[in-house]
Amino acid sequence: MKIRSDILRIYQSVHTWTGITTGLVLFIAFFAGALTMFQTPITQWAIPATQTLPQVSLEEKDTLIQLAAKEHEKVKNGFTINLDEHLSPMSWYEQGGGRGLRLQDEVRHASLDENGNLITLKTEQNVLGDLIDWLHRTAGIPGKAGHEDLGVVILGVASALYFVALVSGVIFLLPTLVKHFFALRQKKGANRFWLDTHNLLGITSLPFHLIIAWTVVVFAFHDVMYDGLSVVYGDEPMFGRMPSSSQTHTIDTLPPISSYLDKVAETTDGYTVSSLTFSKLEGPGASVRINIVGDGKMQRAAESDIISMDPYTTDILYSTLSTDENGTYGALVTSFFSLHFGNFANDAGRWIYFVLGLMGAVLFYTGNLLWLEKRRKKQGAQARNTRVMANLTVGVCLGSVLGVAVCLLSSKWLYLFNHSINQKYLTIYYGVFFLSIAYSFWKGAALSAIRLQYALAISCIGVPVTSLIVALFANTETWTITTPAAMGVEMGAVVFALLFYYGARKTAKRAYHGDANSIWALRTNTETPLAGSNITPSNVR
Amino acid sequence: MARLSAQQKIQPDWWSKTIASTVLGLTLAFALVGLFAWYGPGGIHAATKNQFNMWIISPIWLLIISFSFLFRTGARAFLILGTANLICWGLFVLLRYVL
Numbered sequence: 001m002k003i004r005s006d007i008l009r010i011y012q013s014v015h016t017w018t019g020i021t022t023g024l025v026l027f028i029a030f031f032a033g034a035l036t037m038f039q040t041p042i043t044q045w046a047i048p049a050t051q052t053l054p055q056v057s058l059e060e061k062d063t064l065i066q067l068a069a070k071e072h073e074k075v076k077n078g079f080t081i082n083l084d085e086h087l088s089p090m091s092w093y094e095q096g097g098g099r100g101l102r103l104q105d106e107v108r109h110a111s112l113d114e115n116g117n118l119i120t121l122k123t124e125q126n127v128l129g130d131l132i133d134w135l136h137r138t139a140g141i142p143g144k145a146g147h148e149d150l151g152v153v154i155l156g157v158a159s160a161l162y163f164v165a166l167v168s169g170v171i172f173l174l175p176t177l178v179k180h181f182f183a184l185r186q187k188k189g190a191n192r193f194w195l196d197t198h199n200l201l202g203i204t205s206l207p208f209h210l211i212i213a214w215t216v217v218v219f220a221f222h223d224v225m226y227d228g229l230s231v232v233y234g235d236e237p238m239f240g241r242m243p244s245s246s247q248t249h250t251i252d253t254l255p256p257i258s259s260y261l262d263k264v265a266e267t268t269d270g271y272t273v274s275s276l277t278f279s280k281l282e283g284p285g286a287s288v289r290i291n292i293v294g295d296g297k298m299q300r301a302a303e304s305d306i307i308s309m310d311p312y313t314t315d316i317l318y319s320t321l322s323t324d325e326n327g328t329y330g331a332l333v334t335s336f337f338s339l340h341f342g343n344f345a346n347d348a349g350r351w352i353y354f355v356l357g358l359m360g361a362v363l364f365y366t367g368n369l370l371w372l373e374k375r376r377k378k379q380g381a382q383a384r385n386t387r388v389m390a391n392l393t394v395g396v397c398l399g400s401v402l403g404v405a406v407c408l409l410s411s412k413w414l415y416l417f418n419h420s421i422n423q424k425y426l427t428i429y430y431g432v433f434f435l436s437i438a439y440s441f442w443k444g445a446a447l448s449a450i451r452l453q454y455a456l457a458i459s460c461i462g463v464p465v466t467s468l469i470v471a472l473f474a475n476t477e478t479w480t481i482t483t484p485a486a487m488g489v490e491m492g493a494v495v496f497a498l499l500f501y502y503g504a505r506k507t508a509k510r511a512y513h514g515d516a517n518s519i520w521a522l523r524t525n526t527e528t529p530l531a532g533s534n535i536t537p538s539n540v541r
Numbered sequence: 542m543a544r545l546s547a548q549q550k551i552q553p554d555w556w557s558k559t560i561a562s563t564v565l566g567l568t569l570a571f572a573l574v575g576l577f578a579w580y581g582p583g584g585i586h587a588a589t590k591n592q593f594n595m596w597i598i599s600p601i602w603l604l605i606i607s608f609s610f611l612f613r614t615g616a617r618a619f620l621i622l623g624t625a626n627l628i629c630w631g632l633f634v635l636l637r638y639v640l
Contacts, residue, residue: 004551007551010551010553011610160603160606163603167607217603218596221599225598225599228567229571229578229591229595231571231575232574232575232579233578234637236585325588327587327590329588329592330592332593333592
């Protein structure tokens, strides 16, 4: 396909600028986003078995609710009933509660012992999964902008630019697309190889990237968009009022849990209830939010659909299902959410999105590498901005991954030696992240790329090693390591350890035997370079 | 291909094109979505259409921004997007409040 050269040049500039300004934050959002596919297993892996109470039967749950309500006043504010066999049957917030990364939340679990007596256990909520989700949504940028997280707003802007980067990238790739699509030219120099990798990743996962860019802009700016939309709606109200019950009841008249399950079974097809969250049970506006997981269905929330009922009458107040009431537009909107969350094909879908997320991270990383290669000088010292960008690329990208890896590595040790772990997760993540960046600037991109990858390999292999040590030497059986969730995390850690080890070896090879005038080159001091040819602050130390 | 004269070539005009498409592109997106909301399938009262309307604003806007660099100059970007705004908003006001 022929495109005028002036158009190509302009779109190449658009692509370069939108890409280089957003690549780093998007890298963090994508790699963490890939991990959020397994957020629940990761959290379950982290929580000691001693912090979960045994499940009880469906009928016993009704007894449990009444017993707990008598002894604990907080139950009337709200509680959750879990049907998952690996979770406590009942839990509520003693302190805190709500969405997002909340470090101080205290949860009380409740169950029944063999004699049918109430047993409870107060724990600190584990936020390992929430931390990953928070990194995914904010790239780790703290602070608030209005009532929204600042990081969410920044990622919203970054995603708008990333949308433009996708369109411009495709435009200036079009002339050579057909000819070079599947070419992965390894022999024509590092630059070619990175370019081919970048293009191949970008084009093959383009629909995914367009969807992600679009949905993230919507997630960040939906309030602004609705405000604008109210202008075209004029006097027409945009939102109907949510029905809610104004009558008040007492908790002892609450119908059995089975009645909600029956109602869900009656009104839906192919869904199973995972949990029920009751709120304001003795006040006006009492409701129960029921999370239902669809088998291979497009779902509105990250991991489920939601049905909200009046808890005393089981009348449906609100539903995210694609029902006749929600119409074709409702189904379309659900599909937009679902295509972001990747929840439409069970575990297979999660794995595909996991891989696509990692491919996205590699796309941004290779994009930055291309920017650097393009600007590198054939002779002499590299320009300052090139060195800064190289250091940032290595420090930020590998640093954020290493931060998460060290959190996983230290999680079990923190539980064994410390009781307050959530704050520690955050300290560890930011500590490792900023140390990695500092290290990159101190030693230069070439050396830190190698050392940080070795650090990553060691941290990752340390995860299963820790589990093994704890399982063999701890006095009590503290963590269940045989559940699919736990096994998955350990196996994943091994695979990543091997990948990073391989990456470190390859990077080292390039540094010592590759192109001497590369920003990635390292030479020992004994091998005196030609005067001024390849001395850079990054490789003389 | 015959060589283009400097006049025919696209001028970068980064700032003016970006501002034109960011501002006028957004207002144009709202006008188009407004027409769709009232006069598209299902009319204004169709179930959950409010959410769908909100969702389609941003892709329209971002596509306008993406392709705005094809305008030959920044001034033309302002002119054409401004005219498109006048037409779409004019049509909206006409249908909604006059007729």
